[in-house]
Amino acid sequence: MSSENSTGATILPFRTSDDVVDEDRRGFVKKMALTALTVGVGGAAIQSARFFKPNVLYEPSKAFKVGELSKFPIGSRIVIEGRGIEIVRERDGMHAISLVCTHLGCLIKPVENDPDTGYMCPCHGSTFTLTGGVLGGPAPKDLPWYEMYMDNTGALVVDTSKVNHKRTKLAV
Numbered sequence: 001m002s003s004e005n006s007t008g009a010t011i012l013p014f015r016t017s018d019d020v021v022d023e024d025r026r027g028f029v030k031k032m033a034l035t036a037l038t039v040g041v042g043g044a045a046i047q048s049a050r051f052f053k054p055n056v057l058y059e060p061s062k063a064f065k066v067g068e069l070s071k072f073p074i075g076s077r078i079v080i081e082g083r084g085i086e087i088v089r090e091r092d093g094m095h096a097i098s099l100v101c102t103h104l105g106c107l108i109k110p111v112e113n114d115p116d117t118g119y120m121c122p123c124h125g126s127t128f129t130l131t132g133g134v135l136g137g138p139a140p141k142d143l144p145w146y147e148m149y150m151d152n153t154g155a156l157v158v159d160t161s162k163v164n165h166k167r168t169k170l171a172v
């Protein structure tokens with residue numbers, strides 16, 4: 001800022017190089033403070049927004065379609081990949097049986113062409129009958145059957161959240 005002396009001459013302010021350095025330093029400090037404030041407020045806003053989103057894992061539905069009846073001819077045993085079940089169709093009906101071992105949860109394998117053994121666990125050797133009863137090994141319980149029904153589109157649906165305790169076959 002300029003001023004005038006008693007003679008009317010204009011006096012320009014005298015600035016040293018230290019003044020210039022001080023102004024640069026103040027500007028730098030202001031920018032840093034503004035940046036820190038922006039980062040802090042932005043971070044707090046993001047955390048607040050995350051608070052409103054539920055922290056849950058979405059699992060696939062336990063009731064799912066396994067296909068049309070024609071996919072399961074009489075006498076077939078068809079493993080539904082990724083679901084841990086097998087669909088068995090016999091002359092008098094069909095059922096869905098769990099392929100998860102009741103010992104420690106390994107995926108068991110259906111045994112083909114054996115009139116006694118229907119399933120065997122590869123982990124510790126438990127064996128089960130064709131209807132899932134324990135034959136041998138450390139498995140403490142039979143393999144459960146799950147509820148099964150046909151929906152109004154004609155698709156067969158298995159609900160693994162509901163155990164078919166009575167082991168009744170679906171009449172088809």
Ligand code: FES
Nearest residue numbers: 101103104121124
């Ligand atoms: S997990 Fe099947 S026998 Fe142990």
